[in-house]
Amino acid sequence: MDNPQLEIVRQSAHTLVCCGDDFALMKKSVDDLYLVFSVLTGVTIHQVNEDKDILLPTGKAISRAAAAHCLLELKRTAVFLRGINKAISLKLSESQGKPISILYAGTGPYGTLIIPLLTLYKPAELMVDLLDINTDSLDALQKVTNSLELSPYIDNVYCTDATTFIVSKHYDIVISETMLACLKSEPQVAIMQNLIPQMGNSAIFIPEDISIDAWLTNPRMEQERMLFYEGEKPHFERVYLGNIFSVNKSNLATDQFKKTIQIPENWEPFNLLKLFTTVRVFEDELLKENDSSITMPQKICDLYVRTINSADCWYEQGEKPGMCWEYKEEAELEGVK
Numbered sequence: 203m204d205n206p207q208l209e210i211v212r213q214s215a216h217t218l219v220c221c222g223d224d225f226a227l228m229k230k231s232v233d234d235l236y237l238v239f240s241v242l243t244g245v246t247i248h249q250v251n252e253d254k255d256i257l258l259p260t261g262k263a264i265s266r267a268a269a270a271h272c273l274l275e276l277k278r279t280a281v282f283l284r285g286i287n288k289a290i291s292l293k294l295s296e297s298q299g300k301p302i303s304i305l306y307a308g309t310g311p312y313g314t315l316i317i318p319l320l321t322l323y324k325p326a327e328l329m330v331d332l333l334d335i336n337t338d339s340l341d342a343l344q345k346v347t348n349s350l351e352l353s354p355y356i357d358n359v360y361c362t363d364a365t366t367f368i369v370s371k372h373y374d375i376v377i378s379e380t381m382l383a384c385l386k387s388e389p390q391v392a393i394m395q396n397l398i399p400q401m402g403n404s405a406i407f408i409p410e411d412i413s414i415d416a417w418l419t420n421p422r423m424e425q426e427r428m429l430f431y432e433g434e435k436p437h438f439e440r441v442y443l444g445n446i447f448s449v450n451k452s453n454l455a456t457d458q459f460k461k462t463i464q465i466p467e468n469w470e471p472f473n474l475l476k477l478f479t480t481v482r483v484f485e486d487e488l489l490k491e492n493d494s495s496i497t498m499p500q501k502i503c504d505l506y507v508r509t510i511n512s513a514d515c516w517y518e519q520g521e522k523p524g525m526c527w528e529y530k531e532e533a534e535l536e537g538v539k
């Protein structure tokens with residue numbers, strides 16, 4: 203074995219792609235990757251108080267150490283690697299022997315969503331451009347590619363803002379995961395709005411779709427479902443209020459989105475209005491509620507505390523992107539009559 207660290211990365215990538223829902227295997231693989239990457243780069247999750255976020259006009263680019271931490275989100279990392287691996291296989295099957303071209307925007311210090319997969323392919327199959335706004339992350343990533351002898355897979359490295367980056371070549375796949383739950387704070391949407399229109403129609407953007415849905419929930423039922431592990435399944439229900447936001451290849455004009463959700467009159471006992479984020483990485487590779495921090499449900503309003511009849515919601519962009527709300531309360535509506 204020439205390069206033992208490369209072998210660990212290859213084995214971990216293989217396991218993460220193939221291990222299904224075996225969380226013990228997922229954890230071991232992600233821990234093994236973290237050990238290799240942190241040793242090669244000197245970047246650890248414990249430096250989170252030293253490293254600085256970069257504040258952009260379109261949101262926050264999280265620091266090098268915080269971006270390193272994303273690797274440890276087991277299911278997020280596994281599902282993204284599986285989705286990207288499927289997209290690579292599809293594009294390779296169509297490429298008639300030519301290498302496929304990938305842009306990875308927002309690599310972090312480890313290049314978590316592409317570096318492990320490179321070890322499963324030959325340089326003649328893949329060519330990757332790496333991009334991040336954070337020089338320290340790109341410096342660390344260069345140590346990874348050099349030490350693991352992956353430089354033959356790397357074409358260009360750009361230290362720039364993905365929300366304004368001008369694409370100058372054809373990419374088969376563009377990858378960017380720069381988001382939090384409910385698309386808050388980070389510039390995922392602005393990056394998609396800049397990069398997707400510059401890609402050809404047949405190119406794949408990953409993640410393919412990010413959707414936010416509103417539901418009324420009952421806290422006791424939610425808790426009982428979470429704690430349930432054996433015996434009779436507890437009764438569980440929610441009230442669906444609708445999809446309030448989706449962003450994907452054919453849906454990028456976020457300024458045109460303003461939705462009104464109606465609260466049904468007989469809402470009790472479903473008093474908590476919550477938002478659920480779903481990320482479709484590629485085809486059937488999905489991240490759903492509680493699978494990862496980027497799909498954690500968010501509480502919006504407790505109807506026992508504030509009685510509302512309806513709410514307007516929209517996605518606001520800028521330095522602090524996120525969902526915004528305007529409630530129509532009972533008293534207000536009576537005044538209108």
Ligand SMILES: C[S@@+](CC[C@H](N)C(=O)[O-])C[C@H]1O[C@@H](n2cnc3c(N)ncnc32)[C@H](O)[C@@H]1O
Nearest residue numbers: 263269272308309310314334335336363364365
């Ligand atoms: C959430 S981290 C994800 C790291 C890694 N891709 C992963 O999935 O594990 C986001 C990364 O994107 C970078 N980033 C955020 N906004 C960016 C922008 N507008 N242009 C370039 N890079 C950006 C940050 O510097 C950070 O490294």
